[in-house]
Amino acid sequence: xxxxxxxxxxxxxxxxxxxxxxxxxxKAMGPPSNPxxxxxxxxxxxxxxEASRAEVAMLAGCRSADVVFTxxxxxxxxxxxxxxxxxxxxAVEHDxxxxxxxxxxxxxxxxxxxxxxxxxxDVLASLPDDMHGRTLVSVMYANNETGVIQPIAEMxxxxxxxxVATHSDMVQMLGKQHLDFAAxxxxxxxxxxxxxxxxxxxxxxxxxxxxxxxxxxxGGGQEQGRRSGTENVLGIVGFGAAAQAAFDDVAHxxxxxxxxxxxxxxxxxxxxxxxxxxxxxxxxxxxxCLAVNEKSAETLVMTLDLAGVAISAGSAxxxxxxxxxxxxxxxxAGEDASRAIRISGGWNxxxxxxxxxxxxxxxx
Amino acid sequence: xxxxxxxxxxxxxxAAVNSLGFAKPPSETxxxxxxxxxxxxxxxxxLLHEQGYDVVGITLQLYDHGVAIQAKGACCAGADIHDxxxxxxxLGIPHxxxxxxxxxxxxxxxxxxxxxxxxxxxxxxxxxxxTVKFTDLLTTARxxxxxxxxxxxxVRRFDGGGGAELHRGSDPGKDQSYFLFATTPEQLDYLRxxxxxxxxxxxxxxxxxxxxxxxxxxxxxxICFVPNGRYGDVVRRLRPGAVESGxxxxxxxxxxxxxxxxxxYTIGQRRGLGIGGRxxxxxxxxxxxxxxxxxxxxxxxxxxxSALACHEVWLSEVSWVSRExxxxxxxxxxxxxxxxxxxxxATMSGVTGDRVTIRLDEPQFGIAAGQAAVLYxxxxxxxxxxxxxxxxxxxxxxx
Numbered sequence: 001x002x003x004x005x006x007x008x009x010x011x012x013x014x015x016x017x018x019x020x021x022x023x024x025x026x027k028a029m030g031p032p033s034n035p036x037x038x039x040x041x042x043x044x045x046x047x048x049x050e051a052s053r054a055e056v057a058m059l060a061g062c063r064s065a066d067v068v069f070t071x072x073x074x075x076x077x078x079x080x081x082x083x084x085x086x087x088x089x090x091a092v093e094h095d096x097x098x099x100x101x102x103x104x105x106x107x108x109x110x111x112x113x114x115x116x117x118x119x120x121x122d123v124l125a126s127l128p129d130d131m132h133g134r135t136l137v138s139v140m141y142a143n144n145e146t147g148v149i150q151p152i153a154e155m156x157x158x159x160x161x162x163x164v165a166t167h168s169d170m171v172q173m174l175g176k177q178h179l180d181f182a183a184x185x186x187x188x189x190x191x192x193x194x195x196x197x198x199x200x201x202x203x204x205x206x207x208x209x210x211x212x213x214x215x216x217x218x219g220g221g222q223e224q225g226r227r228s229g230t231e232n233v234l235g236i237v238g239f240g241a242a243a244q245a246a247f248d249d250v251a252h253x254x255x256x257x258x259x260x261x262x263x264x265x266x267x268x269x270x271x272x273x274x275x276x277x278x279x280x281x282x283x284x285x286x287x288x289c290l291a292v293n294e295k296s297a298e299t300l301v302m303t304l305d306l307a308g309v310a311i312s313a314g315s316a317x318x319x320x321x322x323x324x325x326x327x328x329x330x331x332x333a334g335e336d337a338s339r340a341i342r343i344s345g346g347w348n349x350x351x352x353x354x355x356x357x358x359x360x361x362x363x364x
Numbered sequence: 365x366x367x368x369x370x371x372x373x374x375x376x377x378x379a380a381v382n383s384l385g386f387a388k389p390p391s392e393t394x395x396x397x398x399x400x401x402x403x404x405x406x407x408x409x410x411l412l413h414e415q416g417y418d419v420v421g422i423t424l425q426l427y428d429h430g431v432a433i434q435a436k437g438a439c440c441a442g443a444d445i446h447d448x449x450x451x452x453x454x455l456g457i458p459h460x461x462x463x464x465x466x467x468x469x470x471x472x473x474x475x476x477x478x479x480x481x482x483x484x485x486x487x488x489x490x491x492x493x494x495t496v497k498f499t500d501l502l503t504t505a506r507x508x509x510x511x512x513x514x515x516x517x518x519v520r521r522f523d524g525g526g527g528a529e530l531h532r533g534s535d536p537g538k539d540q541s542y543f544l545f546a547t548t549p550e551q552l553d554y555l556r557x558x559x560x561x562x563x564x565x566x567x568x569x570x571x572x573x574x575x576x577x578x579x580x581x582x583x584x585x586x587i588c589f590v591p592n593g594r595y596g597d598v599v600r601r602l603r604p605g606a607v608e609s610g611x612x613x614x615x616x617x618x619x620x621x622x623x624x625x626x627x628x629y630t631i632g633q634r635r636g637l638g639i640g641g642r643x644x645x646x647x648x649x650x651x652x653x654x655x656x657x658x659x660x661x662x663x664x665x666x667x668x669x670s671a672l673a674c675h676e677v678w679l680s681e682v683s684w685v686s687r688e689x690x691x692x693x694x695x696x697x698x699x700x701x702x703x704x705x706x707x708x709x710a711t712m713s714g715v716t717g718d719r720v721t722i723r724l725d726e727p728q729f730g731i732a733a734g735q736a737a738v739l740y741x742x743x744x745x746x747x748x749x750x751x752x753x754x755x756x757x758x759x760x761x762x763x
Contacts, residue, residue, distance in 0.1 A: 299507045302460050306394075306420065306508060 005310035007353055007360075011195070011346030012144050012172060012287060013312055017238070018197035018347060024241035025199065025234050033233040036222065045233050052240025056204055059243040060170070060191060061180035068205045068213070068226045069236055073171040076190035076205035077138075079216050079227070080167050084136035088123055090115045090150070091330035092143050094169055098326070101138070112281035113148040113331045115139055120155065124162040132163040139166075141173035141189075145327040145342055146278035147287025149173070156185040165211070171195055171203075175246035175347075176253045176284045181206050193235065197347050198242030202235030249347055256345055257285035259354040263343075264288055266358050275336050277328060286346065289328075291339035293364050300341055300364075309360060312342050383415055384556050385523060386511055390416035395556065396505035397514045398497060399423045399452065399459070401444030403581055404516030406451040407567050408558050410574040412514060413455045420508060421459035423448040424501060426468040426492075427589045447578050454576065462504065464496055471495040473589060477602040480595070480627040483657030484734025487543070488587055494546040502554060512556045519544055520560035520746075521552060527687045528552040532746040535563035542703040545738040545751030549687045599627050610662030612639055615655065615671055626657050629664045631757075632672060632730020639666070653730070655759060672729040674759050676713070677701065679720045679737050679752030690715050691739075691749060697722065698740040701731055701754070707740050720752055731757035 008016065033045035050064070057064045070076045074096035081087055087101035092109050105123050108116050120137070127135060137159045142149045152168055159166045167188035173179065175196040181189055188211070192203040207213050207226065215221070219228030267274045267290065277289040292300065297313030304311055313325075328337035343357065386393045390412075397409040399421040413419045423445050445461055452459030472491045479486035497515070505513040517540045518533030527549055533539040547555070559567055564583075571579035586593050600607050607625035614620055621639040623629065629637075633654040655672050656665040677699070684690055691697065693715050698707035699722055708728065714721035722737065731754060738751035 295507055298460075298462060299504055302420075302458075302504075302508055305460075306458060 004308075005305065006308040007357055008310045009343045009345060009349070009353075009357060010310045010312050011349070012147075012342065012344035014194045014200065015197045015346040016348060017199060018242050018245050020245040021198050021238040021242040025238045028234055028237040035231050035233065036220065045231075048240075049231055049233060049236050052236045052243070055240040055243040055247075056191065059174060059179070059196075059247050060189065060204075060206055061178065061184075062182050062206050063209065066181070066206045066209060068207055068223045069231060069239075070203050070205055070227055071201055071232065072194075072203035073169065073190050073192035074203075075216075076192075076203050077169055079205050080188045080190070081136065081138065082216050083212065083214060084165070085134040086127075086131055087136050087138055088120070088164075089138045090140070092145075092148075092327045093138070093140055094144060094171070097138055097140070097169060104138075107139075109330050111331055113143060113146050113278040113327065114281050115150055115155065117151060117154050117158065121158055124158055124164060127162065127164070135164045136188075137164055137166050138169070140169040140171075142170075142176065142284045142287075143278070143327060144172050145287075145325055145340075146281075146289040146331075147172070147283040147285075147344075148278040149282045149284060152184065152186070160185060170206075172284060172287075175243075175249065176286065178247075178250055182208075187211055193239035193242060196242050196246045199235050199238040202232050202239045204239075246347065252347065253285050255351075256349070256354075259351045260285055260288050260343075260345065263354050263358045263361075264290065267292060267361055270362055275339075277331065277333060277340055286344050286349070288343045289340055290343070291336045292341065292361050293339070295339065295364075297339055297341050300339075303364075304360070307360065309357065313340065382417075383558075384412075384417070384512055384514075391418060393512075394418040394420065394508070394510045395512050395514050396420045396422055396501075396508060396510040398501060398516075399448040400516070401442075401447035401451070401578065402516070402584060403571050403576075403578055404518070404559055404567060406448070406516075406576050406578055407570045407574065408514055408516040409451065409457065410455055410576060411558055411570065413457055414574070419455070419457045420510065421448065421452040421455075421457055422501065422504070423459065423461045424464045424468075424496065425461055426464055426496065427473070428465060447581070451576055451578060455574075462501070464500065467500055468492070468496055468589075473598075473602060476587075476595075477599045477606075479734045480599045481603060481606055481659060482734070483626050483659035485630045485732040486734040487736055488589075489543050490546055490736055493544055498547060498551045498555070502551060506554070512554055514556040514558055516559050517544060517557050518559055518562075519557050519748075521555060521557055530685045530748040531560070531744075532740075532748070533557075533560050538564050541740075541748050542700055542736060542738050545685070545736060545748055546681075546683050547685055548683065549685065552685060596625065596628050600625075608662050610664070612637065612664045612666060614652070615665060615667035620652075620666065623664050626659050626662055626664055629654050629657055631655065631657065631732040637664075637666065669729060671759055672731075673727040674729075674731050674757040675724055675727045676758055677710075677722050677724065677731060677737055677754055678756045678758070679722065680718065680755040682718045682720045682750060682752030684750035685748050686750070690720070696742045697749060698742050698745055699724065700738045700740065701728060702735060707738075707745065709742065710739075712739075718752070719755075728757075733757065 032041045035046040035049050053064045053067045056067050077096040078100045081100045087104040089104045090107045107120050139150050139155050156166050165187045168186050170189045171192040174191050187208045189206040194200040213226045215228045217228045273293050275291045301313045381387050382390050395417050399405045409421050472488050475491055476486050476488045502513050518538040519541045520531040522529045532541045590598050609624050611619050612621040612623050652666040655667040693712050695712045697710050699710040700707040709725040710722045713723040733754050735754050736751055737754050739749040741747040
């Protein structure tokens with residue numbers, strides 16, 4: 001009776017493991033694998049980790065040496081925020097930023113969820129002189145709930161003019177487009193493996209060459225002193241294989257924009273109770289955030305789950321209960337926020353899946 | 365009121381309807397089970413699952429467990445939610461946790477605090493059944509396309525000639541009809557209570573047979589959001605500054621001492637009054653009881669047991685489980701004035717809208733405002749007519 005969903009549209013929460021990642025992990029499983037060991041096993045593990053580092057670097061558009069493996073996006077965010085004394089961030093960040101920087105200066109967003117650049121400029125201008133070198137502007141690349149892409153280039157330009165370091169949580173962006181971290185001007189970025197079809201428990205912080213970096217965890221000084229703890233070799237191998245597959249899959253996401261847009265326009269045309277969130281902004285192609293009927297998002301998520309469709313409402317907290325979305329609240333979505341669901345396609349989502357989902361939502 | 369002979373749906377041999385009373389196979393009958401994480405609701409889910417129903421478990425997060433136990437950490441699901449989830453996982457049924465914190469705070473906890481501050485002794489569990497469970501959760505169950513909502517309450521529901529009837533659970537020690545008097549006919553139509561015909565031992569036995577980890581979990585005794593029974597602390601936290609100290613006064617006007625707030629006292633209370641004996645006391649008077657609470661003047665009034673005697677009980681917000689509505693004035697009823705007390709012969713002496721006066725055949729002692737008076741059919745003493753909140757039980761001595 002345990003129902004497995006037939007339609008999976010919750011890839012922003014986590015994606016199914018790619019077969020390439022599963023295969024690579026199977027093959028790597030078994031031998032003692034500590035990359036710090038001097039012997040043959042250790043060297044093999046080191047090779048595997050470095051090969052994965054190169055794949056991840058390729059997908060993110062950076063040098064291999066810029067990749068610091070972590071336990072995931074949350075650790076990467078915490079790690080970079082811990083280096084700075086003052087954080088400027090946006091109201092729509094993931095909790096792993098907002099909770100890691102409770103004293104941060106918060107930049108608001110417009111009705112479509114884009115950060116207010118004028119506000120950022122003012123905040124930067126009012127920084128005391130001695131704070132510039134100790135401040136970090138952290139703005140996510142693409143939002144996990146709405147898919148809205150932030151004006152990162154403009155953010156970087158403003159911060160650079162002020163002599164302030166920059167970071168972007170690129171967890172949702174990775175794999176959706178070919179990224180060029182090196183050219184972005186960003187100093188730091190966070191990545192996660194399981195959002196692109198790798199395993200959970202592994203991610204990375206990208207660090208521009210020459211920038212300061214201290215380990216949050218004290219220990220053996222792995223990852224060139226930037227992240228202590230024996231590397232999660234299996235996870236890293238899975239991450240690398242997933243990154244390689246994702247690199248070849250970027251075209252799939254380009255096409256997905258059409259499928260997503262068609263679903264949205266059908267809903268708008270055929271129902272009179274639909275509201276889209278962030279749809280006027282530039283968005284990653286796999287995500288739609290919308291209210292489809294008068295029922296609460298909570299009820300809709302349950303109804304669809306019982307019908308074999310996996311979606312989510314807002315971002316789920318660890319106890320599994322649904323709570324008010326701080327993202328939609330920051331966008332002034334009003335009462336409609338409680339009705340908003342998130343649909344997010346992934347590497348194995350097809351055009352037919354989007355069509356089936358549209359039929360189901362139209363039939364509500 | 366006419367009452368047809370009760371036919372238990374669980375005993376039904378009519379092949380056309382399933383054990384929940386629907387004319388379709390269990391597999392096509394969706395039932396939402398309100399799962400608290402305790403033994404009763406877990407067994408309810410397991411039983412219905414075993415019978416092949418399309419069971420969906422729902423657990424309500426009613427308050428932040430971390431706040432309730434004064435621990436730090438937001439978004440903290442208590443152990444009960446964890447237990448409910450584990451049981452559902454073991455059964456392999458879909459299970460959801462719904463955040464009803466704000467509704468529970470608005471509809472149950474605020475009322476609880478206000479009631480205490482009025483000098484009453486409230487029963488939040490009835491309010492919770494009335495609002496959060498049988499209004500909001502029931503609506504959600506309907507939205508999910510469920511045919512009914514099942515709970516682990518020890519009450520029985522029969523389909524009588526005039527619609528669904530609510531009866532006491534067959535184990536008098538476990539009967540929970542007192543807490544369900546405010547159930548409306550529409551709600552009762554949709555509700556099912558699969559444990560109503562069992563006793564607690566049978567339920568525990570089933571829990572063991574189903575291999576549920578919570579089989580030996582103790583029954584909850586306290587009000588769920590008052591973990592240590594220290595309700596006064598909860599009221600003080602909900603209404604900072606509202607609790608004021610005052611005098612403890614004898615009926616004859618003598619001030620006997622002081623108290624830290626009327627909320628710490630209940631009508632009929634004898635122990636822990638914080639006053640010594642009186643030098644000039646009339647020995648024949650016997651021990652002193654709280655006989656009245658004057659919330660406006662912050663006074664606790666004490667007197668002899670005889671001053672507690674009440675013949676009449678005034679009820680407000682009275683509701684009727686049956687579609688037939690209110691019995692006429694003059695009707696005999698059995699009135700239960702506390703969950704654990706026997707139901708006493710009484711007469712409906714006045715009915716005005718949702719306000720009812722009942723006259724007890726024998727005077728009773730220590731009737732507290734804020735408690736419920738639940739009225740049963742004297743000819744079928746298990747059957748619940750309905751009930752209301754005790755607004756006042758005028759004492760002859762105070763008149």
